[in-house]
Amino acid sequence: MKQYILLVAAAMVIALIPNETAFAKDTCFDCHQTAGDKPSELFKHDIHSRRGVSCAGCHGGNTNAEEMEQAMDKKAGFIGVPKGDDISRACAACHSSPEKMKSFGSTIPTNQWEFLQSSVHARPSLKGKEHIVQCITCHNAHGIVPVKSPSSPVYPLNIVKTCTKCHADIALMRSYNPSLPVDQLEKYRTSIHGMRNAKGDTKTAECANCHGSHDIRSAKDVKSKVYASNLPGTCAVCHSNADYMKPYKIPIDQYEKYAKSVHGIALLQKHDLGAPACNSCHGNHGAMPPGVESISKVCGTCHVLNAELFSSSPHKKAYDERQLPECETCHGKHEIIAATNQLLGVNPEAVCSRCHSERQNVKGYQVAKTMRGLIDSLESEEQTVRKLVDEAEQKGMEISEAKFKLRDVRQARLQSRTMVHAFNEEKFRDVVDKGIKISGLIAEESKSAIHEYYFRRLGLVISTLIITILAMSLYLYVRRLERK
């Protein structure tokens, strides 16, 4: 009788509810709402209820049955509250079926379940029997609203909080991956992206923009959107899109320039994962353009010696006074090309000539001119001795020692390139002289080997001639003996 009264009460309540629930009759919902439970309260606003999906859509059972026992009869397909991966499977029953989704009038993709299974979140949870993440972990269970709805937990302004529910939980993250940082949210809030997001800009990058949504993979996975060699392309999705970036009034050619740069070629073409991507200079979760003062520090994380030499050079003070970005002034930023000798000196293409001329900053002009002369002579010496070594080697001479010394010359040339950053003629000359001295030794050894080669041939001709004459004389002598 009590149940009957409850059902009547539920029916009355349903009658009073505005027409948000589109399904005709759902005794499960009626009863649960009458009981005043939270799931049924949330379900009233759920996109599924509005599209006619009843409780039985996920829980099974008979929504038309009058009696609870009949409604929740296992023979009627009642499964109760799904556990573990059964939760996501229940969602996927419709969300992986284009036909079913079409029948509800939905146009959203139907590959979420497939993507989720290949994502890092599909790894076994601590219980070991289910994925770490189920659909409801991010989308909620009974109050699911469209992604574009501001109340959705995966709406651009909410998703950061949703992700950090787990990713900022030190204890939880430690149990899965102790090396994974948990400060992403803190850093994100300090970034341009995070600050704009906090102000309600839904276009700025949030977690899903860079990491993906259902197909999130570990950053070490080559298929990950944030894998080193994929990252520039991921950033470029927004930053190279003229329409998308229009309101922000910043350049959109960074990717184009980067792809042609020494760093871009190393990473994107040569697949050198040690080469810097966007995040190496700008940071990742705390992405910001480096300031004038910090550029040399950023570059110096890899180019340590160059940065140290520059800091103690006379240029440091001059750059600081003029507020010039240190490395960028000579090398550029996104478009950094491989440094050649052309950068040095007083020719029009040399960067030194931008500030130094015969009339202005004369001392620097002289030093740049001398340094260029020295490095050119070292390079020329290196090429000359390399040819000599090659020639000796082609002639089959043993020249391994000289060949080994060639490495020292190359090393001296590379050192001189680094030493340029000290802008000190004396120190630069020391390094170049060292290389030229070794080149001299190599040239001596190579020439000696080449000389030896010709000496051997000459020796052979002479000895062969002598032996042949001797042999012929003997032969003629024997013939004369035998004729007697």
Next chain:
Amino acid sequence: MKPILKRVYTWVDERVELKGLVDYMGKKYVPVHPHSVWYYFGGVSLFLFIIQVVTGILLLLYYKSGEELAFESINFIMSKVQFGWLIRSVHSWTANLFILSAMIHMFSVYFEKAYRKPREITWVTGMLMFFLLLGFGFSGYLLPWNELAFFATKVGTDIAGIVPVIGKPLMIFLRGGNEVTGATLSRFFGFHVAVLPGLFTVFLGIHLLLVQRQGMSEPLHIKEESERKSMPFFPNFILRDLTLWLLVLNLLAILAVFFPWDLGKKADPFASAPAGIKPEWYFLYMFQTLKYIPGKLWFLDGEVLGIALFGIAGFLWTIVPVWDQKSSRGEQNRLVNYLGLFAVMYIILFTIIGWLA
């Protein structure tokens, strides 16, 4: 004879009675016939042996045995020592020409049936020297301690290890352990510069003594006294020999200058064997044969069978004077010719196949 030389000769003669020997030499004659040319290969082999001894001693002045020193010392000889490159190249080329010349000498003696009575001992000592020569080649090949030599020795000693009963102990004895290491190098060096030269010199002494004592063998087909021609051993044959030696010396110089023996890469016991590793050409026909024999033949292991067959063939070849009594009686033995021809064809064919493989 000039007075000074005559005085020296008289001085020596008074002490060691040279006259008898000189008179003997003066009466010694070498048969002259269409096949006389083969006589010279014995002399050429002797000349190449002398070059090996001389260049080997010169190399010993700088060569250092040992895993860490061998390769470097050869490199030093080739790059820093005056004419070291020449000595090393001549030594390596001579080793190969020596074996080739000894093979030609052996087959010419075989086909001329020169092993027949009374020259059985000369033949056997020659065969023993030939086996020692192969030992020289095998042991000397490892001494530069380069990649090819290391793996060729590994393969070679592996094959020795297959021999039933004595194989395993023999392999361990040769290697100085279970693997080819610095201990193997030390052993091979010892064999190459002490054991083998000692034994070789003894057999060479007997061989030369017998050749001098018995003279050169005449082919069986010369039966009539009227057909017999000869030339004095001294000075005619000696001077002809000397002429050929000079030409061989020329050939060696050309080979050493135009095709200096490569040192290759230093052996790395932890590296994998380079593709297509092969032994030296004089072992190639045996190596190639072993590759063609199936793993199992009836109840016998294929490799064991191959080694046994080569062993038996080598033994029968060595004792040919024993089983070829017909030749000793002055009769033609066509079977010996056919077997010899088969051996020559087989060695040439399988060496070419092995080379091209």
